[in-house]
Amino acid sequence: MATVALAVHGGAGTISKRRMTPALEAEYRGGLENALRAGWDVLHRNGSSMDAVEAAVSWLEDFPLFNAGRGSVFTHEGRVEMDAAIMDGRTREAGAVASVCNVQNPVQLARLVMERTKHVLLAGEGANQFAQQCGVKLQPDEYFFTEHRWRQLIDARNADRVQLDHSEGLEAPPAASLGTVGAVACDSYGYLAAATSTGGMTNKKFGRIGDTPLIGAGTYADGACAVSGTGHGEYFMRGVTAYDVAARMKHGGVSLADAAQASVDVLTELQGDGGLIAVDTHGNVALPFNSEGMYRGFVTGDGKMNVEIYGD
Amino acid sequence: MATVALAVHGGAGTISKRRMTPALEAEYRGGLENALRAGWDVLHRNGSSMDAVEAAVSWLEDFPLFNAGRGSVFTHEGRVEMDAAIMDGRTREAGAVASVCNVQNPVQLARLVMERTKHVLLAGEGANQFAQQCGVKLQPDEYFFTEHRWRQLIDARNADRVQLDHSEGLEAPPAASLGTVGAVACDSYGYLAAATSTGGMTNKKFGRIGDTPLIGAGTYADGACAVSGTGHGEYFMRGVTAYDVAARMKHGGVSLADAAQASVDVLTELQGDGGLIAVDTHGNVALPFNSEGMYRGFVTGDGKMNVEIYGD
Numbered sequence: 001m002a003t004v005a006l007a008v009h010g011g012a013g014t015i016s017k018r019r020m021t022p023a024l025e026a027e028y029r030g031g032l033e034n035a036l037r038a039g040w041d042v043l044h045r046n047g048s049s050m051d052a053v054e055a056a057v058s059w060l061e062d063f064p065l066f067n068a069g070r071g072s073v074f075t076h077e078g079r080v081e082m083d084a085a086i087m088d089g090r091t092r093e094a095g096a097v098a099s100v101c102n103v104q105n106p107v108q109l110a111r112l113v114m115e116r117t118k119h120v121l122l123a124g125e126g127a128n129q130f131a132q133q134c135g136v137k138l139q140p141d142e143y144f145f146t147e148h149r150w151r152q153l154i155d156a157r158n159a160d161r162v163q164l165d166h167s168e169g170l171e172a173p174p175a176a177s178l179g180t181v182g183a184v185a186c187d188s189y190g191y192l193a194a195a196t197s198t199g200g201m202t203n204k205k206f207g208r209i210g211d212t213p214l215i216g217a218g219t220y221a222d223g224a225c226a227v228s229g230t231g232h233g234e235y236f237m238r239g240v241t242a243y244d245v246a247a248r249m250k251h252g253g254v255s256l257a258d259a260a261q262a263s264v265d266v267l268t269e270l271q272g273d274g275g276l277i278a279v280d281t282h283g284n285v286a287l288p289f290n291s292e293g294m295y296r297g298f299v300t301g302d303g304k305m306n307v308e309i310y311g312d
Numbered sequence: 313m314a315t316v317a318l319a320v321h322g323g324a325g326t327i328s329k330r331r332m333t334p335a336l337e338a339e340y341r342g343g344l345e346n347a348l349r350a351g352w353d354v355l356h357r358n359g360s361s362m363d364a365v366e367a368a369v370s371w372l373e374d375f376p377l378f379n380a381g382r383g384s385v386f387t388h389e390g391r392v393e394m395d396a397a398i399m400d401g402r403t404r405e406a407g408a409v410a411s412v413c414n415v416q417n418p419v420q421l422a423r424l425v426m427e428r429t430k431h432v433l434l435a436g437e438g439a440n441q442f443a444q445q446c447g448v449k450l451q452p453d454e455y456f457f458t459e460h461r462w463r464q465l466i467d468a469r470n471a472d473r474v475q476l477d478h479s480e481g482l483e484a485p486p487a488a489s490l491g492t493v494g495a496v497a498c499d500s501y502g503y504l505a506a507a508t509s510t511g512g513m514t515n516k517k518f519g520r521i522g523d524t525p526l527i528g529a530g531t532y533a534d535g536a537c538a539v540s541g542t543g544h545g546e547y548f549m550r551g552v553t554a555y556d557v558a559a560r561m562k563h564g565g566v567s568l569a570d571a572a573q574a575s576v577d578v579l580t581e582l583q584g585d586g587g588l589i590a591v592d593t594h595g596n597v598a599l600p601f602n603s604e605g606m607y608r609g610f611v612t613g614d615g616k617m618n619v620e621i622y623g624d
Contacts (some may be wrong), residue, residue, distance in 0.1 A: 240559075
């Protein structure tokens with residue numbers, strides 16, 4: 001039996017350390033611990049890494065403090081449009097959705113794309129039609145409305161007025177632009193899986209799609225490692241960051257830790273903020289980031305939960 | 313000065329050899345030669361690889377026999393929805409559009425996404441709004457209507473009726489499902505660029521997005537190589553094929569030819585059909601494929617044009 005391992009993240013766009021309160025920090029930590037528990041319950045009874053990452057990410061989507069599912073940010077038009085992806089390292093099959101609305105758990109819809117269609121990525125109206133045909137759980141708009149996300153949109157829209165280009169309201173709190181949730185797992189058979197989900201960027205326009213639903217950019221798994229990224233998505237797309245970790249291991253023969261750190265270093269060179277979580281078939285985990293913090297946690301063989309928010 | 317080089321493709325979904333006529337073959341060859349000429353004109357006067365691939369792909373988009381721009385296939389709903397991407401190997405900046413309508417040259421819109429927004433990928437309605445704001449050349453629906461594409465849709469729809477899942481009408485001619493156009497170039501400064509454009513799959517549903525507009529899957533360029541893929545897109549997404557070529561060179565230290573062939577071998581393992589064109593900074597080109605044919609051509613330093621359709 002392989003050493004089971006699980007890691008989760010709640011985004012690299014943490015609240016800055018000086019604005020964090022003990023009560024809020026406890027809430028975030030509790031959210032990460034519950035997500036780890038949801039995934040660990042699956043792994044512990046010899047369930048698959050696919051089921052584990054789906055369970056963990058579904059939990060994070062239901063938790064209103066992270067930017068995915070229920071806690072998603074608003075687009076420029078004041079809507080919630082969500083992206084998600086899942087990949088099975090055993091078969092390299094994958095499913096993803098972009099710009100879906102009213103779906104409670106986009107990660108579950110992504111898995112149905114993998115299992116019930118011959119496609120990998122469905123987007124927009126078509127993806128919503130598919131959701132309805134599948135019968136996944138839908139929620140009314142009110143379910144997704146959270147006061148702090150609405151305020152972020154208003155702030156970003158106001159900032160946007162004085163910007164000449166289509167930048168993303170840089171004055172908005174970083175949590176608005178770098179939020180994502182994700183999970184990676186190695187199950188007792190040594191198979192890997194990765195899943196990522198997000199509400200995207202506050203105030204996003206023009207049907208922007210980020211890295212989360214793109215296999216190789218924000219989400220990737222094969223026989224070498226499973227990776228879920230979080231950060232400024234455009235840089236993960238240009239760096240093909242999630243796959244870059246696997247490619248360094250497979251083609252360069254380096255360890256998970258070295259590969260993960262090197263891929264984040266490339267992000268830094270490109271001047272992109274973010275981080276990633278990764279796991280290999282030996283149950284090693286790596287959680288490098290170049291931002292001030294990254295909501296993150298992991299459990300390995302001994303069952304001990306480790307949860308952190310900022311760097312050392 | 314670096315050795316300039318340019319390669320183009322018109323898709324891995326060639327008409328089967330037994331159905332090809334000399335007259336039709338001459339038309340296809342003429343299309344590829346004209347696209348090479350358009351890109352070569354740029355490179356020859358020390359223009360940039362970005363301008364060269366944009367010129368070559370624009371030419372292929374305007375040519376009605378290839379599945380991109382004017383010759384695009386129809387979606388299940390009888391519409392033309394196009395995808396395109398472009399990447400600058402010098403800066404690793406990229407732009408892409410998915411599911412755009414009525415845009416004469418999607419590759420030019422992709423470049424505007426790169427140059428005028430902070431995003432990499434815009435999709436659907438939002439991307440169409442962006443096209444209107446940019447003032448790119450739009451064309452009425454009739455411009456995109458070609459008789460043979462319409463027949464392909466009717467055939468695929470008919471085949472679909474007897475299929476239980478969401479497969480893509482496998483009975484349709486292969487040209488319907490594997491069509492794409494692309495170009496890669498190395499300019500006299502040694503900088504690389506790649507661009508790809510497609511009308512997608514005949515009879516596609518649910519807002520399916522393929523590999524073409526996804527950086528790392530169907531299109532990629534950096535300081536090592538530039539790659540444009542063509543084939544069954546879902547396998548290029550799962551294999552992260554375009555970036556895999558670059559990763560093998562950078563992390564594994566292998567040559568362009570070996571890297572390109574190895575990445576196509578992975579496609580074959582995954583049971584995906586297709587091929588790719590690639591160029592490195594020394595002006596080497598590689599054009600491997602595992603399908604019956606691939607419309608393709610290249611020019612290197614000596615200015616001699618090479619155009620092929622089938623394997624040896």
